[in-house]
Structure formats: structure tokens, C-alpha cells
Amino acid sequence: MAIPDSFQYDAVVIGGGPAGLQAALTLGRVHRRTLLLDAGSYRNDPAHHMHNFLAHDGTPPAELRAAARTDLARYDTVTVRDTAAASVGRDGDGFRVVVGDQEVTSRGLVLATGLRDTLPAVPGLGGLFGDVVAHCPFCHGHELAGTRVAVLGDPGHVGGLMGPVAASVEGVDPERVVRLERAADGLRVLFDDGTVEEYGGMFVATALSQAAPFAEQLGLAMLPSGCVSVDAMGRTSVAGVHAAGDMAHVPELPMPMASVLTAAASGLVAGAAMAAYLL
Structure with missing residues (x-):
């Protein structure tokens, strides 16, 4: 069935990271x-480089986005606007997106x-996050190879992953930390008893x-x-709405697989599933 002419677009993709770019x-x-x-x-604005992405290991995230924009420019049916959506809602059999003082x-x-x-x-902590402080060993662990690594709180799973990489992995009680400072080769942790420890880097869990x-x-x-709960095709609980990237995952996973590569892959799946929905 053809798309009704009353709709300006077949699909609006909200978000210009790897998931949205690939979906578009x-x-x-x-x-x-x-x-x-x-x-x-x-989300990866604090990071200077992205890792664990085949053929792009160590590439600045902005370079990947710029290259993706160049790709999109070759497709006449794709329009890119550097602006935020203000709100979304239903519009009959489709959807309405408020963009500034306009609606599409x-x-x-x-x-x-x-x-x-x-x-x-x-x-x-905030000033060091994305650099010497990170939350993903797959994205930032190798760069700390051979150094002392701290984990804020219980080392748990992260400590196990970093075991073969780091010289040592130590849990740090956040209740004892007065502040963190940048050091020449990583970061410095100042404790409430006056002691100071230096580490090559630190891992933290974020909310x-x-x-x-x-x-x-x-x-x-x-x-x-x-x-957001999605199925294997990126479909949400509302027909016609698909979700991709870190914001969504299937119920079988405890949390999203937060990486640039998996975000892009989920964008491809969601985009393809959206094309099927539009049929």
C-alpha cells in the first residue's frame, strides 16, 4: 500500500548518533x-576516541558522524536537520513531531x-569521565594495560574483565574518596584519612x-x-515506533550493549524493520 500523501515523511528518525545515522x-x-x-x-561526547569498532578503532566519534553525513548526502530522499525535536505524538494513523515552531x-x-x-x-569525577575514568572495559580497557586500575565500588565483573589487562585492579570505597584529580599518568585519589593513591585509570558504574x-x-x-523494550527487530510496544541504540534493548538482556558498533547495527535493523512496516 502506498504511503498517504498527507504525511510529509515516511519516517522521522530522531537522534544523530550512530544508531540514527545508520537507520536513516x-x-x-x-x-x-x-x-x-x-x-x-x-552520549559519547566525553570520549576523545571510540574503540572496539572494526576498522574504526581509535577514531574520534565526530569523524565517524561526519563521514556518515557524507554518506547520507548521496540519497535524495533523506533530509538532515541539525535541530532537536521538542515533542512527539500520534497523528491519526501516523505521528506528529514538533520541531521548533513547526510540526512535521x-x-x-x-x-x-x-x-x-x-x-x-x-x-x-565529572572532569575525568570519558578519559581516565570510563564505564566500559571493552571501550577503554586496553588503553590502561599494565597500569594500576581502580574500580569505584565493588570490582565485580569489571575487575574480572580487567584482570588480564591491568597490573592490578583495586576496589575503591566511594565513601572514603574526598576528590579525584588528574595526574601525569592517570588520576590521583585523595582519601578521607589523608592518604593518596595514583592509578592509570578508573571504572565507574553510571545511573x-x-x-x-x-x-x-x-x-x-x-x-x-x-x-525502551524492543523486540529483535527494534519494534516497540507502539506500532510504527521503532527504537535503536543505547536507549533500547530486548528484554532478554539486562542492559544495552553500549558501544558504537552495536548502536549502528541496531539502527540498521530498526531501519530495515521500519521499511517493512511502511509496506
Whole structure:
């Protein structure tokens, strides 16, 4: 069935990170009228380089996004706007997206707005996050090879993963930390008893929350992780709304597999599934 002319777009993709860019590319390659909205903020903004991505290991995230934009420019049915969506809602058989003082309509939505990381309340932590402080050993562990590595709290799973990489892995009680400071070869931890320890880097667990309100506005089913519940094809609980990237995962996973590569892969799946929905 053809898409009704009353809708301006076949699909609106909200989010210009790897998941949204790939979803838009996938839709563009089958000539679907697609609008990509990019608010210009990304979960990996604190990171200078991305890792564990085949052929892009060590590439600055901005370079990958720029290359993806160049790819999208080759597809006439894809429009990219550097602006944020303000709200989303139903519009008959489709959806309405408020963008500034305008509204656009589409048959379907792909949400790729990501997550927000809330750090533990430790002085100095924020300025080091994404550099010598990280949350993923797969993304940032190798760079700490051969150094003393701290884990804020119980080392647990992270400690096990870093065991073969680091010279040593030590748990640090956050209640004893006065502040963190940058050191020449990593970071310095100042404790409440006056002692100071230096480490090559530190891993922390962050609290996750949706970076945008659209899942709530659409009434999407959520998971205990705070992420949107999707099936294997990226379909949410609302027909015509798909989700990709860190903001969503299947119920079988305890949390999203937070990496640039998996985000892009989920964007491809969500984009392809959206193309099928539009049939």
C-alpha cells in the first residue's frame, strides 16, 4: 500500500548518533522519504576516541558522524536537520513531531536518542569521565594495560574483565574518596584519612536514564534498566515506533550493549524493520 500523501515523511528518525545515522542510511537506500533530526549532543561526547569498532578503532566519534553525513548526502530522499525535536505524538494513523515552531508528520518513527549517564557524586569525577575514568572495559580497557586500575565500588565483573589487562585492579570505597584529580599518568585519589593513591585509570558504574522524553510521551513499554523494550527487530510496544541504540534493548538482556558498533547495527535493523512496516 502506498504511503498517504498527507504525511510529509515516511519516517522521522530522531537522534544523530550512530544508531540514527545508520537507520536513516538504511531507509534512504530503499528511497523512503526520511527526516533525520540531530540535536547535536551524544552520549559519547566525553570520549576523545571510540574503540572496539572494526576498522574504526581509535577514531574520534565526530569523524565517524561526519563521514556518515557524507554518506547520507548521496540519497535524495533523506533530509538532515541539525535541530532537536521538542515533542512527539500520534497523528491519526501516523505521528506528529514538533520541531521548533513547526510540526512535521510521518507514517513511522525511529527513536535513537540515547541515554544519559549520571555519575556518582564524587568531587572531580565529572572532569575525568570519558578519559581516565570510563564505564566500559571493552571501550577503554586496553588503553590502561599494565597500569594500576581502580574500580569505584565493588570490582565485580569489571575487575574480572580487567584482570588480564591491568597490573592490578583495586576496589575503591566511594565513601572514603574526598576528590579525584588528574595526574601525569592517570588520576590521583585523595582519601578521607589523608592518604593518596595514583592509578592509570578508573571504572565507574553510571545511573542510566533516557536522554529525551519521547518514550514517555508515546507511552512505550519500558524495562527495569530504564531502557525502551524492543523486540529483535527494534519494534516497540507502539506500532510504527521503532527504537535503536543505547536507549533500547530486548528484554532478554539486562542492559544495552553500549558501544558504537552495536548502536549502528541496531539502527540498521530498526531501519530495515521500519521499511517493512511502511509496506
